Amino acid sequence: xxxxxxxxxxxxxxxxxxxxxxxxxxxxxxxxxxxxxxxxxxxxxxxxxxxxxxxxxxxxxxxxxxxxxxxxxxxxxxxxxxxxxxxxxxxxxxxxxxxxxxxxxxxxxxxxxxxxxxxxxxxxxxxxxxxxxxxxxxxxxxxxxxxxxxxxxxxxxxxxxxxxxxxxxxxxxxxxxxxxxxxxxxxxxxxxxxxxxxxxxxxxxxxxxxxxxxxxxxxxxxxxxxxxxxxxxxxxxxxxxxxxxxxxxxxxxxxxxxxxxxxxxxxxxxxxxxxxxxxxxxxxxxxxxxxxxxxxxxxxxxxxxxxxxxxxxxxxxxxxxxxxxxxxxxxxxxxxxxxxxxxxxxxxxxxxxxxxxxxxxxxxxxxxxxxxxxxxxxxxxxxxxxxxxxxxxxxxxxxxxxxxxxxxxxxxxxxxxxxxxxxxxxxxxxxxxxxx
Amino acid sequence: xxxxxxxxxxxxxxxxxxxxxxxxxxxxxxxxxxxxxxxxxxxxxxxxxxxxxxxxxxxxxxxxxxxxxxxxxxxxxxxxxxxxxxxxxxxxxxxxxxxxxxxxxxxxxxxxxxxxxxxxxxxxxxxxxxxxxxxxxxxxxxxxxxxxxxxxxxxxxxxxxxxxxxxx
Numbered sequence: 135x136x137x138x139x140x141x142x143x144x145x146x147x148x149x150x151x152x153x154x155x156x157x158x159x160x161x162x163x164x165x166x167x168x169x170x171x172x173x174x175x176x177x178x179x180x181x182x183x184x185x186x187x188x189x190x191x192x193x194x195x196x197x198x199x200x201x202x203x204x205x206x207x208x209x210x211x212x213x214x215x216x217x218x219x220x221x222x223x224x225x226x227x228x229x230x231x232x233x234x235x236x237x238x239x240x241x242x243x244x245x246x247x248x249x250x251x252x253x254x255x256x257x258x259x260x261x262x263x264x265x266x267x268x269x270x271x272x273x274x275x276x277x278x279x280x281x282x283x284x285x286x287x288x289x290x291x292x293x294x295x296x297x298x299x300x301x302x303x304x305x306x307x308x309x310x311x312x313x314x315x316x317x318x319x320x321x322x323x324x325x326x327x328x329x330x331x332x333x334x335x336x337x338x339x340x341x342x343x344x345x346x347x348x349x350x351x352x353x354x355x356x357x358x359x360x361x362x363x364x365x366x367x368x369x370x371x372x373x374x375x376x377x378x379x380x381x382x383x384x385x386x387x388x389x390x391x392x393x394x395x396x397x398x399x400x401x402x403x404x405x406x407x408x409x410x411x412x413x414x415x416x417x418x419x420x421x422x423x424x425x426x427x428x429x430x431x432x433x434x435x436x437x438x439x440x441x442x443x444x445x446x447x448x449x450x451x452x453x454x455x456x457x458x459x460x461x462x463x464x465x466x467x468x469x470x471x472x473x474x475x476x477x478x479x480x481x482x483x484x485x486x487x488x489x490x491x492x493x494x495x496x497x498x499x500x501x502x503x504x505x506x507x508x509x510x511x512x513x514x515x516x517x518x519x520x521x522x523x524x525x526x527x528x529x530x531x532x533x534x535x536x537x538x539x540x541x542x543x544x545x546x547x548x549x550x551x552x553x554x555x556x557x558x559x560x561x562x563x564x565x566x567x568x569x570x
Numbered sequence: 571x572x573x574x575x576x577x578x579x580x581x582x583x584x585x586x587x588x589x590x591x592x593x594x595x596x597x598x599x600x601x602x603x604x605x606x607x608x609x610x611x612x613x614x615x616x617x618x619x620x621x622x623x624x625x626x627x628x629x630x631x632x633x634x635x636x637x638x639x640x641x642x643x644x645x646x647x648x649x650x651x652x653x654x655x656x657x658x659x660x661x662x663x664x665x666x667x668x669x670x671x672x673x674x675x676x677x678x679x680x681x682x683x684x685x686x687x688x689x690x691x692x693x694x695x696x697x698x699x700x701x702x703x704x705x706x707x708x709x710x711x712x713x714x715x716x717x718x719x720x721x722x723x724x725x726x727x728x729x730x731x732x733x734x735x736x737x738x
Contacts, residue, residue, distance in 0.1 A: 144636065162716060174636035174637055176636035176657075176659050176661065177637050178659065179659075179661065180657035180659070185657060185658075185678075187655055189636065190655065190657065193636065193637065194638050195655065307716055357608075401729075429636050429661055430634040430664075430665045433633050433634065454662045456665075458659075458660045458661060458663060458664045460658075463675070464675065465660065469664070510609075510660070510673045511669075512669030512670070512672065513666065513669060514666035514669035514670070515625070515667070515668070515669035516664075516669075517664060517665065518668055541610065542610055542612065545610045545612075545621060546612070
């Protein structure tokens, strides 16, 4: 049995390790598209901070990790597959025959349509190579324009701020992290950034990037739709990502936004599986396929694909969308249906002065989504409540009255503390103190 | 021999000595906000519930970590954060459905209960035996007794049946 895994991100690596747990003898080939050992894009901002070196981004630390599991790690870029002949084509090398194939090719940055996006000094922030290019130009005090304040943009923002860059952020949406949080939270983040000296332009488009010659280190100018022209030594593009599926045209593998899969993560082609950012698997909140391009989901997919490929049939029940973001010390998170449902009740705690926000969305007496700003303690309980679908019973009304009692509610419903009484339990949470 | 923290909320008086001991042992300061075990106060019911990591088999935190900074100790099965590898991305803090791995802003790393490398300060400090550190077979036996009592009483809600058991 030859298992071939195309893509060496978290999904691919986890799948290879899972297959090895289940099949001691099968041959496993793990193919990475980049020259480095498998690494985590999640760790790149910390490399930019200077907190870690490149090897600190590696998914697995031991140099002989893959050898010790008899996983052949090699380099190759996907060229196409022939699912009838069961062959994978890599650019510039012989076809690779497989018995089971996992496509875990991830995603790539979307390059916004504008003139000048190919100029020297305009870079993405996606790969280690991108990180090196950023490090060359992101000097202390250097004027830097960041295009995009979505999740990835906002993480990079933190790193550029830490490096002491003179930072301007341009976001086309009306608020920061528009696909992760609402106006209240996005507004808090923007205000926080401005108070730290970062210039934030939301609802603003970049019309063009121009070469201007040497202007005190700034060799570029970024023309905005609001008429301003911002000088820059470095322009970082973070305008979203799209699945890497171009090589599948004509392969018999059906692709929508991402590769379509069944609950066993099998594609429409026999013995071809897909996992991670390149595929559309079920979102547990909606029950519908969606691209949840986040690290924990990639690992979940990888593990399940590995089990199914090695013959342990295990259906995917759906992944929970969730994100956590540190914006120059202001930590925010969102889970599940963070927007809520029109007919559902919500609980809100807003403390603008102290940059604290908690919003809980209910359907019946279950929590279905949440957003938080400035709250980190036991934040995982939000996932616990959403993913288990615990019935909150009387705790729902208590949460609507005092959302900061979230932790008590979790303990009560998950561990069985009794419900009732006139005044309610009291826990001093950071939010409760700030609101007092 | 596998040992586990066994928590009996019925014996907890809410003195928070476990929190003080934990923060002193692990952070070198008496700061309950940095404790890895927390006592939740259900004032209405006069009930206190100490709460910490169960060292769960699924190890959500470990699976979510992008840089392999959380591993399972092969002997104790404790999930351990390696601070030298942790980059502080906080993905584990949202991935853990129990909310028992938390970000420490002063170190820029995450912290969780690691049973104090096999000698938990919280159980040593607990004056009432609400938190004990027991050999896991003993825990299993106690659990069996609870289930037997429940079955005998014919009630799934028999008193004591829901004492949470933190186990490996």
